[in-house]
Amino acid sequence: MDFDSFLTSLGTSFIIFVVLMCLFAWLSSKPGNTVVYYPNRILKGLDPWEGGSRTRNPFTWIKEAMSSSEQDVINMSGLDTAVYFVFMSTVLGIFALSGIILLPALLPVAATDDSIQAAGKNTTSIGTFNDLDKLSMGNITAKSSRLWAFLVATYWVSFVTYFLLWRGYKHVSELRADALMSPEVRPQQFAVLVRDLPDLPKGQSRKEQVDSYFKAIYPDTFYRSMVVTNNKEANKIYEELEGYKKKLARAEAVYAESKSAGKPEGTRPTIKTGFLGLLGKRVDAIEYYNEKIKEIIPKLEAEQKITLKEKQLGAALVFFTSRVAAASAAQSLHAQLVDTWTVSDAPESRELIWNNLNIKFFQRQIRQYVVYVIVALTIMFYMIPIGLISALTTLDNLKKILPFLKPVINITALKTVLEAYLPQIALIVFLALLPKLLLFLSKTEGIPAVSHAVRAASGKYFYFTVLNVFIGVTVGGTLFKTFKSIEKDPNSIVDVLANSLPGNATFFLTYVALQFFVGYGLELSRIVPLIIYHLKRKYLCKTEAELKEAWFPGDLGYGTRVPSDMLIVTIVFCYSCIAPLIIPFGVVYFALGWLILRNQALKVYVPAYESYGRMWPHMFLRLVAALLLYQITMLGYFGSKKFIYVGFLIPLPILSLIFVYICQKRFYKSFSDTALEVASRELKETPSMEHIFRSYIPLSLNSEKVDDDQFEDALSQASRSGSFVV
Numbered sequence: 001m002d003f004d005s006f007l008t009s010l011g012t013s014f015i016i017f018v019v020l021m022c023l024f025a026w027l028s029s030k031p032g033n034t035v036v037y038y039p040n041r042i043l044k045g046l047d048p049w050e051g052g053s054r055t056r057n058p059f060t061w062i063k064e065a066m067s068s069s070e071q072d073v074i075n076m077s078g079l080d081t082a083v084y085f086v087f088m089s090t091v092l093g094i095f096a097l098s099g100i101i102l103l104p105a106l107l108p109v110a111a112t113d114d115s116i117q118a119a120g121k122n123t124t125s126i127g128t129f130n131d132l133d134k135l136s137m138g139n140i141t142a143k144s145s146r147l148w149a150f151l152v153a154t155y156w157v158s159f160v161t162y163f164l165l166w167r168g169y170k171h172v173s174e175l176r177a178d179a180l181m182s183p184e185v186r187p188q189q190f191a192v193l194v195r196d197l198p199d200l201p202k203g204q205s206r207k208e209q210v211d212s213y214f215k216a217i218y219p220d221t222f223y224r225s226m227v228v229t230n231n232k233e234a235n236k237i238y239e240e241l242e243g244y245k246k247k248l249a250r251a252e253a254v255y256a257e258s259k260s261a262g263k264p265e266g267t268r269p270t271i272k273t274g275f276l277g278l279l280g281k282r283v284d285a286i287e288y289y290n291e292k293i294k295e296i297i298p299k300l301e302a303e304q305k306i307t308l309k310e311k312q313l314g315a316a317l318v319f320f321t322s323r324v325a326a327a328s329a330a331q332s333l334h335a336q337l338v339d340t341w342t343v344s345d346a347p348e349s350r351e352l353i354w355n356n357l358n359i360k361f362f363q364r365q366i367r368q369y370v371v372y373v374i375v376a377l378t379i380m381f382y383m384i385p386i387g388l389i390s391a392l393t394t395l396d397n398l399k400k401i402l403p404f405l406k407p408v409i410n411i412t413a414l415k416t417v418l419e420a421y422l423p424q425i426a427l428i429v430f431l432a433l434l435p436k437l438l439l440f441l442s443k444t445e446g447i448p449a450v451s452h453a454v455r456a457a458s459g460k461y462f463y464f465t466v467l468n469v470f471i472g473v474t475v476g477g478t479l480f481k482t483f484k485s486i487e488k489d490p491n492s493i494v495d496v497l498a499n500s501l502p503g504n505a506t507f508f509l510t511y512v513a514l515q516f517f518v519g520y521g522l523e524l525s526r527i528v529p530l531i532i533y534h535l536k537r538k539y540l541c542k543t544e545a546e547l548k549e550a551w552f553p554g555d556l557g558y559g560t561r562v563p564s565d566m567l568i569v570t571i572v573f574c575y576s577c578i579a580p581l582i583i584p585f586g587v588v589y590f591a592l593g594w595l596i597l598r599n600q601a602l603k604v605y606v607p608a609y610e611s612y613g614r615m616w617p618h619m620f621l622r623l624v625a626a627l628l629l630y631q632i633t634m635l636g637y638f639g640s641k642k643f644i645y646v647g648f649l650i651p652l653p654i655l656s657l658i659f660v661y662i663c664q665k666r667f668y669k670s671f672s673d674t675a676l677e678v679a680s681r682e683l684k685e686t687p688s689m690e691h692i693f694r695s696y697i698p699l700s701l702n703s704e705k706v707d708d709d710q711f712e713d714a715l716s717q718a719s720r721s722g723s724f725v726v
Helices: 003-027 031-037 039-043 060-067 070-077 079-111 115-119 147-180 206-217 232-261 285-310 323-330 361-392 395-401 403-409 412-431 435-444 450-488 490-503 505-525 527-539 544-551 558-575 582-603 615-640 651-672 689-694
Strands: 191-195 222-229 270-272 282-284 312-320 342-345
Touching (some): 003 031, 003 505, 031 039, 031 527, 039 070, 039 582, 060 582, 079 582, 079 615, 147 615, 147 651, 191 323, 206 222, 206 312, 232 544, 270 285, 312 689, 323 342, 361 450, 435 558, 505 558, 505 582, 527 544, 615 651
Antiparallel strands (some): 191 342, 222 312
């Protein structure tokens, strides 16, 4: 990539960002678009604009985002979102403090050497990019004493990271404790999940087995239990019932609309009862759906009774009248054998993966290892096409492989645009296909909660992006370009790969720029959700429920957002000393991300679950993994520069491992378990244990017409001796 292409990439990305910002300022002020740009505020019953759209400055959102407090974020989007912003601000601080020292210290040292000119070749990119080449570590002569500056800089980046990560871990730990000490009643704090129930004793039901076991251990605080059941058939009938209810509401809305649009008596909608509504007898839609609903309700109630009585599984939810008792039970060993009576914290009812609760201990272990093998094979499989993408999407290689494209590629304007964007866009599109597969694989492991599955998928995605994007692009592109020279001299492969690092700097510079200008511009403007909403509103939606479904925004999407951020962290870390100019790009990415996502968290996204910051240890470990990769990369690159004092870097990876060990020992336990001093704080009101209990009953089994006695087989009766304490 030459200098003109680099400037074209930056310039056009910036122009796109400005256009998208202006579109956001204009579109978000239109009353018809409030549900797209302010859904979180609307769902909480707040005024979208706080003062009216007409008198509102189009850039007021910037002031609102910057002036918002951490508590504002927690109130609007929960603690998990606040923890994500701790991650963003921590990384921003690392890059800002690193840049303050590295840019003024390293750029003059690199610029005043003449290694590139002496060698007569470029090291930062393919093409004529000499001005920026001179500002990289590639311009330093081998064995030069100037390399000391880069060695000291490597230590500076590492120690800044240690300091800010320690401070971030401590802060998130305090945030989690404050949230769990809240006097608000949260059902999950009074429940535990019990898996791996042993075989039933003769003459005893599953409910009786669970009740007798926990009553014996917790006689004063045990409330009741809920045995997990196989709800597959009940769920199927329930979904069918809900489907007919939605169709009925839609038919009634169409009928009401016909009254206002045409005849006063209106036109009653009709449907065909055959295959896909295309065949069969035509009938009145409203009457047909009403009949179907009346027909299905007794069927569902009968299936509920059968499910609760005959389809009990080897897992249960156990409820206590005390938060302390539940916290203590969740972190205690209840049976001598590890594969029986496994007790853990109960997730929120909305994030339980019911199908996974009955999977046995050793089966979960086997599934986990099988999934790891599949993920490893997936990474290896993806390494091939991503390496090819890296190699083939350079214009020189496209000309060689597809010579018929040469006349088109040689057009100056088109060549500049293709060089600026083609490899990055190809990579982004390719990566977009992966997250759903990784989430599916994580759920297959037997994980009981959605938030846990998201964290597991996020970890897999991080290692995938680092191995395939960072290492794959670097190694794949280099091997493709230098295959013949390596074939002649196989021993040169280490030097070739080490020297390839600066050669890929401009690819990653433009990749980061594309992510923060175009990516965050699309995030802020919400052009795609806006278009989809208005198309659905005009042509598909007839009821308020359908409209809400059309504009409902979902959550921040941590499973893909965090790994994408981590990839940028890894890239900026690894190139911070080799090509210090990448640091400002990292600062802009996280500063812009913090600002725009702050606005989205306060006004747009609605959290799907609350794990009280359990994502932080995951993010912490990946940040340290990126730091370790950076330190090892610098060791290798200093070695390729034949710097005899490279051994001074050996302590850094060891320090990083010690740092992780200390942090995990000091902080992690409070994330995996709830401290009893936290759980013992007083509640502001006596909890309604019946409400807490019923919040966990699956929708397909929850019926107002069913008496409590009919749930007796799977849902135990309340403990008479249980007292309502904290």
